[in-house]
Amino acid sequence: MMMAIAMKRAAAAAATRAISTANSGSILTRHLHASSGKKKIVGVFYKAHEYAEMNPNFVGCAENALGIRNWLESQGHEYIVTDDKEGPDCELEKHIPDLHVLITTPFHPAYVTAERIKKAKNLQLLLTAGIGSDHVDLKAAAAAGLTVAEVTGSNTVSVAEDELMRILILVRNFLPGHHQVISGDWNVAGIAHRAYDLEGKTVGTVGCGRIGRLLLQRLKPFGCNLLYHDRIQMDSELENQIGATFEEDLDKMLPKCDIIVINTPLTEKTKGMFDKERIGKLKKGVLIVNNARGAIMDTQAVVDGCNSGHIGGYSGDVWYPQPAPKDHPWRYMPNQAMTPHISGTTIDAQLRYAAGVKDMLENYFKGEEFPPQHYIVKEGELASQYR
């Protein structure tokens, strides 16, 4: 423990030396942690308007700004917060040329393109308040020597719980029943003819990292047949404890599933992976839960599947782009149980990712390392799940 700290300090000292000697704009200066000087930090969060004051723990909105404004300003840093993130005249764009740190979230993503990275001459650090940094051009960030980090683990439980809720909502055909209530109807048959128990059904997760595992653990007492596909098989002790079966070949697993849950990051490989052809091979009436990223699905293929009944239900909180436009077809397809991007931004999650961002900023100011699992881009390298 003491040794680790000593090593971190040494690394930080090296970083300080590197910054003071290297040329501005080189990979070296940009990826290493700055240890001194007043910084310009920009945060992009969703606006809460009248909701901002309703809950003192609602720290994830633009108004409450992760609850770190006083802390940052008391140390002389500048802290700009906005929700205005799109187009050449937006508030974010104004600050791109001179910001040092940009804090973003997946819930209201500021798309950090190669172009923006190029313009951001002082940028050193991109922090994601939450999990999922695909709104950042990670290759461009790596090439520019930036550090990208997220608060790994901050909302994995939040998302896993939400996925289990969505599985139940689809399997049990909740929404048609609720719509009957608010429209003054009562027609049990209209719900029951396609309402099932989760017990005994086959559930497969595509990707089984932190969230996938938490989901499987929560599914265990439901008496399902649990399958998972991932790059790596769990160690056999964990696998036995969770009670799930590894499926090396995704396309052999998928047609077995009554319910498919997407738990893989958005990468070049996973983008559009659920296209017409792959959906066509799924069980008729399959239920799909996707809280990972909207772009993993082919938008129109999902719509067609829901319209034909080949997909029996689709639920998730992720869309492309976000916010979803008013005419996004997933709003209007049958048997959808969609919401805006919300699962990872519960009040509990906000408190955790706000604390995680604060900790990383503190490390950054001191020139210290972050917890290793938080790095998405470090020293020009992408974290394994994004490769």
Next chain:
Amino acid sequence: MMMAIAMKRAAAAAATRAISTANSGSILTRHLHASSGKKKIVGVFYKAHEYAEMNPNFVGCAENALGIRNWLESQGHEYIVTDDKEGPDCELEKHIPDLHVLITTPFHPAYVTAERIKKAKNLQLLLTAGIGSDHVDLKAAAAAGLTVAEVTGSNTVSVAEDELMRILILVRNFLPGHHQVISGDWNVAGIAHRAYDLEGKTVGTVGCGRIGRLLLQRLKPFGCNLLYHDRIQMDSELENQIGATFEEDLDKMLPKCDIIVINTPLTEKTKGMFDKERIGKLKKGVLIVNNARGAIMDTQAVVDGCNSGHIGGYSGDVWYPQPAPKDHPWRYMPNQAMTPHISGTTIDAQLRYAAGVKDMLENYFKGEEFPPQHYIVKEGELASQYR
């Protein structure tokens, strides 16, 4: 095992003797199983209309009549099925004077009043396809020497799963998000300011019979603080395995709970037990899930609690009366996640309770006993949970 069967046969033989010798209309003739003769059986189920043919396993509706018509008629019994159950001119009323067996469900309850029991001179057996026989005047049934039985266990898993779904829907504030989607909006803050994780919250179940235990088992991996109140404490091995704490005093448990789930039958004691006073003592913002019976709540007290925000959310599938009229105030109160009575009538549950009803009819025709846990009224005595 062999001995138990031998004892049952002896009991059945005794029953047959009793029927053949006792006077018509006495307690003895009516509560014992008839072993001979063609019977008139009436079933009251919800109509499915166009949905009846959509799923071959949709046996719980009036059209598909538990899938036992051919079986009954091939043995010469008469089988009348209807959904028309209210008022003096309804179809059910016509058959009351001469039916021998009445099959009802909690989802579309035929209220078996003392008056109807008095008129039903040939009635011997009341079977509930499902669980929950409070739509029968059990005291009147006992006094008349009828047998009342339900398919205990047939849909306990179905209801427990549904309760967990409702807990998550309320805790995570699902419905406002879904309503945004269908109305073309996107306002993450409008959802997030009152969305929480289930992890770490205190969940208490009022009543911890079969359904309550299944719920607690499914809640275990969520990392909650689990409490239960019941007449009887679980044995300590089961209690440890489930990880829940017994609360002898209901009113000491309730104010500790972030989430309260009702898992107690409707009896004289539980009717209206959640009145204005008791609700007033709950935690501000408490979430309540009630898939037990609507009449356990004081209807207006729930409405007032939701309107004031003292109740943060209310979800259930039970109402009084059922079907809920168009102007039932629970349809219109804020933060409700209600459905029609559906949780125990999934396709999986229907197959189980249809099989259970068939088994009991078979026993009845043979003059044999039912599985002991199925009896609600037997030989003039109410099952313990209904006393």
